[in-house]
Amino acid sequence: MAEVLNFPRPIPDFDAQEFWDGCNRNELLMQRCKQCKKFRWLPRPMCPQCNSLEREWVKVSGRGKVYSWTIVTHPVHPAAVGRVPYNVAQVQLDEDPELILVTNLVGIANEEIRMGMPVEVVFEEHEPGVKLPKFRPVKESGTASG
Numbered sequence: 729m730a731e732v733l734n735f736p737r738p739i740p741d742f743d744a745q746e747f748w749d750g751c752n753r754n755e756l757l758m759q760r761c762k763q764c765k766k767f768r769w770l771p772r773p774m775c776p777q778c779n780s781l782e783r784e785w786v787k788v789s790g791r792g793k794v795y796s797w798t799i800v801t802h803p804v805h806p807a808a809v810g811r812v813p814y815n816v817a818q819v820q821l822d823e824d825p826e827l828i829l830v831t832n833l834v835g836i837a838n839e840e841i842r843m844g845m846p847v848e849v850v851f852e853e854h855e856p857g858v859k860l861p862k863f864r865p866v867k868e869s870g871t872a873s874g
């Protein structure tokens with residue numbers, strides 16, 4: 729069996745180092761304005777709502793819903809050759825409808841993905857010392873767990 733190459737590692741930039749540090753602690757952090765408390769993603773130096781430069785990183789619930797997704801079938805990167813078809817999804821976080829992360833959905837077949845389905849973050853090791861936030865379906869409460 730041929731070795732499956734890994735996708736490139738994320739390169740922290742745009743003030744995002746704290747986000748990646750959070751992922752490595754299994755915490756999903758979002759940048760928030762200290763003045764008007766507006767969340768924002770992607771991270772940036774200035775608040776788009778009040779122009780404040782004061783900002784903080786806040787741990788969020790990690791819960792959200794599927795906003796959109798696509799299935800990649802054509803490998804556009806050597807690492808994708810052994811992985812297609814795979815999904816790329818946008819997940820809208822519960823804290824603010826403008827917090828939309830590009831990610832992968834795990835623990836679900838591509839054909840089972842539905843618009844608006846509730847999901848929660850899970851951190852997967854990309855390579856030693858580098859974790860990535862992915863999302864999995866939330867188990868419906870009240871149903872038998874197995």
Ligand SMILES: [Zn+2]
Nearest residue numbers: 761764775778
């Ligand atoms: Zn602000």
